[in-house]
Amino acid sequence: MKTFDYARAESPSDAVRRCGPGAMYLGGGTNLVDLMRLGVARPDHLVDVSRLPLDAIEEAGDRLRVGAAVRNSDLAADPLVRSRYPMLARAVLSGASGQVRNMATVAGNLLQRTRCPYFQDVSRPCNKREPGSGCPAIEGDHTNLAILGTSHACVATHPSDMAVALAALGAEVHVTGPGGDRIVPIPGLHRLPGDAPERDTVLEPGDLITAVELPAPPPGASLYRKVRERASFAFALVSIAAVLDVRDGVVAGCRIALGGVAHAPWRAERAEQVLIGGPATGEAFLTAAEAELEQARPLPRNAFKLPLARNLIVRTLEELAS
């Protein structure tokens, strides 16, 4: 393991000042420390931001502001989150294990890295870890990898459950950094791989997430559903966060985000467009799902994700409509 130094930031601005070249922010450490042990992350300096005063969940009008350092367990247990955004609480609780959620922070959850087996193994090539070295997953083990928005350089998936719910809700990420403060929407925070899979997000070096702001809960019923190989402690094969507002049999509002299918939480905008203003029927749901998945480019070992995502979209919408 590479030697590094460690400093605890006093404030967000102090954190940004300390986070120079070779430095990384440390939140709960549930992913970064693993990556350091694996030699995938090799920071010279760790700037610990887990104890910054960013651990509050506060109402801001009809919006909810969640501090970046709020632990996943606390987010999922918060009464306001549970009553107003049950889909988000459910998404968070479906991720990892109780122990991991007790450590992991909101910002860290968003910035966790892919669990692609090649990315995590420094003895093998990976364009995300070592740009230009190649992507062996495309010919090799890609069972758990992406079918949407992939590139010739990378087929990794973003592993978060929470981010999928945030994408459906249209959350905003508050960022401070060397270039000042700004707001980045989700979706929009996570990039698609394109020719630069080494960049997971649009954040610049030194950028620090300070909060995630949730807009007022969208009207309608919502659900988060995760399909996985075992009953707990497994990443999604495919997951869905969906909100459906049906009035007089007509879809008045609809938000669908998918997890486990892309380099980013995937907002199914095509499906949403097909549905809005139309009938809330199983047939319409199927048409919408197929419209969305038309753009998928599955690989031989993950082609199952196509029927799985389709079934999941249709079944979830049917459940929300009933």
Add this chain to the structure above:
Amino acid sequence: MNRVEGRVKVTGLATYAAEYPAEGVTYAYPVQSRIAKGRIKRIDGGEALAMPGVLAVLSSEDPPRLGEEAQGDLALFQSRDVAYRGQIVAAAVADTYENARAAADAIVVEYEQDLHDVTLRADHPNLYQPETVNPGYPCDTVKGDVEAGLDAAETGIDVTYTTPVQHNNPMEPHAALALWDTEDRLLVYDTAQGASASRDLIAKTLGLPREEVRVVSRHVGGGFGSKGTTRPQAVLAALAARAVGRPVKAVLTRQQMFDVTGYRTPTIQRLRLGADAEGRLTALEHVAYEQSSTLVEFAEQTATPSRVMYATPALRTAHRLVRLDVATPSWMRAPGECPGMYALESAMDELAYAAGIDPIELRVINDPEVEPESGLPFSSRNLVACLREGARRFHWDRRDPEPARLRDGEWLIGTGVAASTYPSRRRPSKAVVTMREGDFLVQIAAADIGTGARTALTRIAAEALGVAPDRVHVELGDSDLPDAPLAGGSMGTASWGSAVVRACEGLKVNGTVGRADTTEEVKRDAELARHAFGAQFAEVRVNSVTGELRVSRLLGVFAAGHIVDARLARSQFIGGMTMGMGMALMEETFTDEEFGGFLRRDLAQYHVPACADVTDIEAVWLDEEDGELNPMGSKGIGEIGIVGTAAAIGNAVYHATGHRVRDLPITPPKIIDLMF
């Protein structure tokens, strides 16, 4: 009975191999091959040696002296040839673990790379017939005319099953601390399933007399076979300790465990079965294809349970092996029986459906009078009783045999049954029992790898002596104690218990000390077929939308002689069954065809059941009296729990969905591929 070491374990006071303190301890960290086949041209440790705290670099540039009989993965740094990706080719030794690891990263290894072949295929041109399969059984057997039997059959099936590479994954990583103790002997604290055997193998590897080696393994955090033979970390620690003149710890990472501590060979198994109109078998053929490394032949005895299970006039079993550029497969819980019974018991279910006979009745109809291949009488065999008792408890009579009938919302529900079997053997062992201050000290180089061996031996000794268990103290896990066989092959309790009982009998005669060596007693055992049997029942829920699979009920009924301790036995049975669930639904190590070696080398990617997966699991047993086993009348129970579980679950998946998945593990992607 409560575990005698329960308190020290839950309070963290039990010391495991990597935890022993040693004055001036240093650390060895291995360098692993980045190619799967070829030769090492050059190893440059210059930069590493100049790094902080670094004491030595070990490699084939300067091969350390080993014994002439050193072989396989234990013959560290002797050859320039690379046999598989992940093989240990060098190591750095330093004052801290971190410095050793950093130095290992800086060791430069140059290779001359050859094309590798890491893929097992049933049509591989290099398949061959090994002379024997583990642990010395004939490779092939033929009795009667299989083709004629199949031709004469009213119903026949010809099916092929595959099982993937699986890894044992004990919680405690493989680790060793090596030092020369004050008597100038090599002392190795090792993660070993048998101190005596480990001492012998380390001595042989290093070319030392066995008296000059001591192995201590007082607590071992699971082994399942992966610690059944000495692994490279013990030899690495010893060589490094010799090189730097200080104690050395070598602790493997989880990823390294996947590479160098063994795994279960993948198997391809073809089963051909024929039955007459009444369901009586007319022929049974079981052919297994499996792999080994170019280093050592390891021939898993996969088709051997078919020599034991069912009466048939025509029986052929065969094994074919191919030596690939892969790590050497090794022992994993119920080697042979576990993958073999998955295939046989799935095939029996397929035959039952093809013949229109209840799968339990098919097994009952074909229950043999004598062991089918050998013709030997069974010391006891209660498979039919297990099936009947399981059927009663599982309400099998309420089952609609027609597949894909039962549904609960999105979930398709099915049930399945399969048989279990495992040999009941024992090996010679020594033991000493001494009267000490009114209590009794039992000394034996047995191993407690989490099974509760200390507790079982305490109870056996207490019963033999006729005293309360709290007056008996068992000392084990040290090769300086009386020689004992390893914890493996479900032979531990039977072997050690025999010696402990005899030693206790000796003490009762002379009043102060009893010594036993069961070598002669074991030799005199009558020639009989000795096996434990069982029946496993599974209820499975398969989601018709997502392909998710959940095991909602699992019942095992076993007939395994006299059960020494109910609480320990239950843990062994349900532990094995839970592993069987993992085998059925999730466990799979991915072989990297492009680069060689394995992928998904951690517990986030190599899935085993989580607590949430095990909702309703029950193990019960039938009282079985068998006087032909050992003084306790016990059969080994460490492995039978995993045998048959995967078949019961696979059969339940068929019953739930009408689809037969013949390639383990049965995952949502496979279900989706079949249903959509």
